Amino acid sequence: MTADPSLKQTKVDLAGLMKVLGEHLYSSPNVAIRELVQNAHDSCVRREVESSLPFEPRIEVSTDANAHTLSFEDTGAGLTDEEIERYLATIGSGYTRTLRDSGHEGLIGYFGLGFLSAFVISERIEVWTCSYQDPERAWSFSSRSGQSYVIQPAPARPVGTRVTLHLASRFEELSRARPVRALLERYCGLLQVPIHCGEGPAVNATPPPWRRDEPEPNPVRRRREALEVVRRFEPGFEPLCTLPVRSTPDDAVDVRGLLWIQDGATYGTSDNRNVSVFVRGMLINDDERDLLPAWAGFCGAVIESDALQPTASRESLQKDPTYQAVQACVRESLIEGLRGLASEQPAAWRTVLRRHNEALLGAALCDARLFDLLCDELTVPTSQGDLAVATVLQRSGGRLHVSQADRGGFEELLFRALKVPVVQGVRYGALPFCRTYAERRHGRLVMVGTQGGDRELFRRQTLPQDQTERLQAWFGGDSAEVVPASFAPEHLPLVVVPDREAELKQRIESDEADKRIASAVLGLARQFTGTLVERPLLRVYVNLGCEVIPALLDATPERAEAALALLRPLLGLLSEPEGDRPLMPIDEALAGYCRAVTQIARGEA
Template sequence: MPAELHRTRVDLEGLMKVLGDHLYSTPVVALRELVQNAHDSCERRRIEDRSPFTAKIHVLADPSARTLSIEDQGAGLTAEEIERYLATIGAGYTRTLRQSRPDAESGLIGFFGLGFLSAFVVAERVEVWTCSYQQPDRAWRFLSRDGHSYSLEQGADRPVGTRVTLHLQEAHASLANPSAVRRLLSRYVCLLPVPIHCPLDAALARREDHWGEAVNAVPPPWRPLAGGDEVENEPSPLRRRKLALDFARRFETDFEPLCTMPIVGAGPLTGMLWVQDAATYGSSDNRRVWAFVRGMMISDDARELLPRWAGFIGAVLESDRLTPTASREDLQRDAAFDAAQAQIHESLIEGLAALARDEPASWRRILNRHNEALLGAGLCDDRLFALVSEQATLPTSQGDLPLARIVQSSQGRLYVSQAQRGGFEELLFRALSLPVIQGVRYGALPVARRYAESRGLPLVILGTETGERALFRPVADDELEAGVAAALRQGFAGEGVDVVLSRFAPPHLPFVLVPDRDVELKQRIEADEADQRISTAALGLARLFTAAIDTGPPMRLYLNLDCPLLAALGRGLAEASPGAAQVLTLLRPLVALLSHIDEQQRYMSSEQALRALCTLGERMLEDRHE
């Protein structure tokens, strides 16, 4: 039996419910969609009708009647067009016009033919009065309560254009609040070229035909001035910066904009970026991006357009090449989206460089607030690293210092500690009066490494064997008198401690107890608690790394044979001198007390060390009385 061809059927009621209730994330979208339709109607009339007209849109919110009306002086609709486009889901005249007139592409917004559906999300009844420029002597009234069915009748004479009135559901009565609607419009439609008026008193505006200033009267800072007097009317640089900051403040409500940067270069975008005037940490993500397509706001959270490192940046972006999703609340991830990301990245690099060059006061404020974030950002781009590495600061044992000063103070080296707090590094380098970079802070170690590599400087990572070789010069047993090396090792021996004879500065520091940071890491990763804190996949990768680490003694005690006391002690212990034994009893507790190591990893506990010192003091006093 041959296969039969059937037509797919549509459950209109079910489809309307899905599209009406679930296509849009917020009912506020209805306002945007209907204003967009009004705009496209004006564009259509401009393209098709040779008669002169003034394009404008009126949005009237009436709380007493609980209605919201959107009225335009656009092309209007004939009865046939009402049936073909307004009353047919997915059929939009804008798409037809765009396909038949490619030259009209840039001014039109709509595409999917779904915008009118949004009216039924918020309204219990929708009325449309319309008159087409093609039949200016014939007007029509469309009425629908649920979008499933509608009535159409000839209406009273009216000017060419369309008025859509939503009789709002009680749950969406806020859309009849003129102040609230005006605030929404000031964001959603502020880039549209057609003037949009939203008077606070709709009845008064109609009666006196006075609509006030359009909500989109002020053009965005990146748009060229209207007319031919651009040069004559060009604002001063100071005035331009103020206008740009004022525009940014209309959007950025969480943080005060500190300074702005233009979108530059070839790509799908125009617009502006700004730096938020609020202190951030390296991992802060306060990115805010308002994305407009053909003048209409599509998203107020298009943060993926910004680099991940730009957690302190806000932006308003405009494009006619980005493609919205069907709900027009997000952007499709396509080649144009990728090009926009690349353009923003370049604009940020160039903009920050220009601020550092031309606005040093603003640049210093940026560094003060976003130092860590900029250092991390520099790791993602060589140009940005060159820009920030000379002035940004790294956390050190002597406070936050610029890298150049750290190098100067450290005699041409960079010392980095990986200790969570305190540690031998603090003791040793305080004695040496050298700054140590706190490598556990955000981005500090990779920034120090990149800086050292770019300038051919030695990088000493403390707590590793390589780093320790740069600090401690080993001493062979045969360099000392007979029995000295063995006596010192035996005298300072402790559980889990490798005693190392060495020479290091300063000579008045007799010893340093150094934890093996690699062994510490291995122990933390392999501990049972790690299973509860780290995901299985990440933990597996970490354990692959730590498997290559030898499980040796977790601590190394470096004895300084440049210290006269240690040298004399070694000889005394080798000769079994009673005085040397007493000095050893004094020094062993000091190793623990000066080590700055976690209690469970100490050479001896603090309690044991203090008891030993007290016992020694008592014994010395008793010996003196005898």
């Protein structure tokens, strides 16, 4: 067989490279479309830069489902046969790079690998081209495997290039107009050169709002347009409202775009962040979520910044100082945008608050400005429903009672009697939000069920020793420490709470602990429990503000005994239900109560 003189070898191991490209460098074969549009675009820019003759830049993408082809035709600079040799057939030496290195902006490509990505999806590629430098001569280039190619003169054609991909069977869906147009809208919607595909206007006919010289004057239409744009980038949720992203002259980088808030209810830590990033008009990545703050799990963004550096695959971005500057700018835009939303679009703002209350509780904890914006807008879950902290404070006389228990315990009874709301501290964000509120604004945080909380709720009182001893004997005996106190409500005579420290001390210092805990670490634990005073495991707060207690202390021993028979069962009824060793088991309490009532009824007491 005679060697065809025009059949030449490409200058790399293409078979290996195709595998690398297809399997590793590019996440999706669709990227080939992006790369070819990019080549066409850069070719138009090149012609504008280099040729003085006027022309109309245009890219036409066409499909032929019967022939299984996908074609890209541009009115750009075209290639001479020598340039085909140099740029199409030599990996990594795209002309764009040469041009950009000489200072021309507006060019997208960089790595010269773009054209090769077409081989990932094609069985055969044909190129017809005519250079503005030599408009009389046209050339065709074709390559089957990418390993070898043929260049030959072609019939005359207008200046520009047409690339036709004969698609591999796996990618035949790309020979249909609709999916291709959708891909083009997504990847290339921000490019300057008009791109046509199928019927209708160019896929990039309408510039996004941030690209416009004159903003749409009608605010309603402005909002609607912005929503339409962001819908293209938000597959998961309907956007509720949009916020502008715009760097200021003080920022280190130029960033523009739109943020939006999703109209799907989130819970505290839901992370639905969704960020699409355009560099030089081309979509680089649609999952660059780290550009949004971690607390913004309810937001999406589409941004454009030519300062960002794509990685080699051009599907993600380099995490360099520029990236951090863009992150900072997006964060500031979001915070400022939320602030603006609150004052300019109150209805949308209310919906945002309703949808994302929990997520915003978390966000407010991460940024002081957000806290200031949100502290009186958000609600926390309480025993009286979801309430703003200010309302909780108002209903509780300036205190924020927070419970860490799911439910039950003496607290529930106490607060039901007090008729004040108790914040459910076990729900996402509620406790730290209340704590921050108390620190930064006003109010006093009372952690129900902790020693500090108990000190707040039950104010200790001093009694003469003989009275203290009587109370101890009546209500504590040897198994509980009785503390004279005063607390609300005044019709609650006593409350029983476990002493967690005393319990811990007992457990850690028991012989049984030696059997199950390693000795050195147990020694360390005992250093701590050694500092705790030995006390009974339960504490009974006796309410001197309740008329029952002074009356008991004043009563004769007989009368006191009769009254105590009715009162003591409360020790069982008002204890924590889960206590290990109750002061009085519930059955004993009920039996005692029945006995006392029976005796009164029979006139025996």
